[in-house]
Amino acid sequence: MGRAIIIILLGFSIITSFIILKLNANSKEGLNTTVDHYENTSARLIANSGVEIYLEKLRRDKDLVGNFSNINLDGGQYSISIAGPDTFRTITSIATLGGTTHTSIVEARRFPVKLPKINAAVYIEADTLALNLNGNMHIDGNDHLMNGTPGPESSLPGIGVDDATDSSFIINNVKPKIAGDIDGYGGTPSVWTINDNIDWLALARELIFSADTTLVTGTYTQASFGTISQPIITFVNGNVDFTEATGYGVMVINGNANMSGNFKYYGIVIVYDQSTIRCQTIGNNSIYGATILVGKEVSIESQGNSAFYYSSEAINLAKLKLKSSRFEIVSWWE
Amino acid sequence: MNILLDILSSSFIGGMIMLMLFNLNVFQSNTRFASDSELQLHQNAKTLAEILNHDLRKAGYLYDSTAFAQADSESISFYADIDRDGTTDMISFFLGDSSEAYQTTNPKDRILYRVVNNDTIKGPSLGLTKARFSYLDEIYAPTTILSDIKYVKAELWVESIEQVNNNYLFTYWEMTINPRNL
Numbered sequence: 001m002g003r004a005i006i007i008i009l010l011g012f013s014i015i016t017s018f019i020i021l022k023l024n025a026n027s028k029e030g031l032n033t034t035v036d037h038y039e040n041t042s043a044r045l046i047a048n049s050g051v052e053i054y055l056e057k058l059r060r061d062k063d064l065v066g067n068f069s070n071i072n073l074d075g076g077q078y079s080i081s082i083a084g085p086d087t088f089r090t091i092t093s094i095a096t097l098g099g100t101t102h103t104s105i106v107e108a109r110r111f112p113v114k115l116p117k118i119n120a121a122v123y124i125e126a127d128t129l130a131l132n133l134n135g136n137m138h139i140d141g142n143d144h145l146m147n148g149t150p151g152p153e154s155s156l157p158g159i160g161v162d163d164a165t166d167s168s169f170i171i172n173n174v175k176p177k178i179a180g181d182i183d184g185y186g187g188t189p190s191v192w193t194i195n196d197n198i199d200w201l202a203l204a205r206e207l208i209f210s211a212d213t214t215l216v217t218g219t220y221t222q223a224s225f226g227t228i229s230q231p232i233i234t235f236v237n238g239n240v241d242f243t244e245a246t247g248y249g250v251m252v253i254n255g256n257a258n259m260s261g262n263f264k265y266y267g268i269v270i271v272y273d274q275s276t277i278r279c280q281t282i283g284n285n286s287i288y289g290a291t292i293l294v295g296k297e298v299s300i301e302s303q304g305n306s307a308f309y310y311s312s313e314a315i316n317l318a319k320l321k322l323k324s325s326r327f328e329i330v331s332w333w334e
Numbered sequence: 335m336n337i338l339l340d341i342l343s344s345s346f347i348g349g350m351i352m353l354m355l356f357n358l359n360v361f362q363s364n365t366r367f368a369s370d371s372e373l374q375l376h377q378n379a380k381t382l383a384e385i386l387n388h389d390l391r392k393a394g395y396l397y398d399s400t401a402f403a404q405a406d407s408e409s410i411s412f413y414a415d416i417d418r419d420g421t422t423d424m425i426s427f428f429l430g431d432s433s434e435a436y437q438t439t440n441p442k443d444r445i446l447y448r449v450v451n452n453d454t455i456k457g458p459s460l461g462l463t464k465a466r467f468s469y470l471d472e473i474y475a476p477t478t479i480l481s482d483i484k485y486v487k488a489e490l491w492v493e494s495i496e497q498v499n500n501n502y503l504f505t506y507w508e509m510t511i512n513p514r515n516l
Binding site: 008011012015016018019022023026027029030033034036037040105329331332333334 | 351355358359361362365366369370372373376377380383384391392395396418514515
């Protein structure tokens with residue numbers, strides 16, 4: 001009898017154990033299915049995030065190329081490879097999470113930098129204009145090379161303004177000596193009304209987004225903002241004093257600009273503010289390219305020797321070499 | 335007499351135990367079958383979702399014009415270089431009739447056809463009884479204009495292939511896919 005009970009109990013135990021093991025195996029397999037789906041999804045998201053992170057890095061570091069391996073993110077890892085020119089940059093992101101690997105391949109094209117159409121050596125857009133021009137100020141809309149010799153392009157006005165009242169104001173308020181030094185299209189004083197309908201605020205914001213260097217309020221002595229081989233977009237956020245500084249490319253100043261000593265800039269200088277701006281030049285300063293002053297009230301003061309020359313060579317250098325921070329996604333494989 | 339009573343009693347008890355063992359065996363078979371069916375249902379739903387997810391995310395890849403050629407509630411066709419070989423492919427998904435899935439006992443299950451160019455891949459039914467595609471524009475509003483489609487919402491109703499306790503097990507899977515190339 002006892003033996004029979006043992007056999008029966010063993011039978012029950014075996015069957016029960018078999019059921020439990022089987023249910024447990026299925027439960028485990030079901031969990032694996034869920035985990036597998038989670039890992040697939042997460043690996044894809046990690047790979048895509050890797051691409052997004054490096055697109056942001058490319059915005060800041062415009063020459064970034066190469067391989068970047070085993071970067072940790074969200075419990076997984078991704079490796080990035082960046083190759084190709086700006087016109088067709090390929091970003092490959094391989095992510096791993098657990099035993100799952102996902103590859104995302106993105107082809108992106110860097111947008112060209114948007115530069116304004118240049119209509120004058122100095123363009124002023126203001127509701128109220130104030131001038132205090134002294135010394136030897138030379139504004140020339142005739143094209144110049146960056147070495148000061150004549151350039152190949154047609155002449156532009158020396159000064160362009162957005163309404164006729166301002167052009168009359170300039171002609172009537174500058175000293176005869178300085179009026180004679182406003183050269184360019186149409187002869188001296190070359191002051192013309194040009195309504196270009198450019199949204200300067202939007203354009204400035206676009207350039208600021210792509211800025212290579214950002215400066216804050218302060219005095220910058222013997223500083224360099226780009227070179228002839230590597231011009232840059234400089235954004236100045238505040239009031240700034242430049243002394244003995246040089247620069248190439250585009251400079252956007254959101255505030256007042258004070259240039260003294262031997263400030264030399266080759267490219268486009270945009271001084272803008274939604275209220276008042278003051279542009280002061282003291283000493284031997286020169287801007288080859290174009291100068292644009294935009295604000296509700298614009299005040300220009302000059303002493304010493306200052307030169308504002310239209311230079312298609314300096315502008316073309318900026319157009320050719322400056323890089324925007326915006327990318328167009330050509331294709332996204334995930 | 336006592337011996338006869340003992341034999342009858344022990345036979346009854348033995349019979350009861352045998353019956354319990356038999357019931358336990360039937361129970362474990364049913365439980366195992368239900369558990370297997372549930373697991374298979376889960377895996378089938380995941381497989382269907384992954385097939386759609388894999389392909390729909392590539393809609394418009396290396397194709398410059400409107401990516402969708404057809405966008406109905408039960409069928410979808412789109413262009414993409416699905417195999418990255420440099421040539422544009424047309425990928426279509428549509429549901430077959432319930433009579434086509436004759437290898438299963440479920441009378442409602444249907445085959446999800448995946449056609450790449452002219453090559454039809456007719457897979458097993460995987461228990462799919464109903465699929466519905468809907469399309470959303472960039473502000474997440476439903477649209478039927480092919481060029482406005484930015485999101486594809488896919489809903490899958492999946493049942494077990496075999497009956498479990500006189501019923502078919504059921505699951506529902508919903509996903510909204512934002513193909514990045516649109």
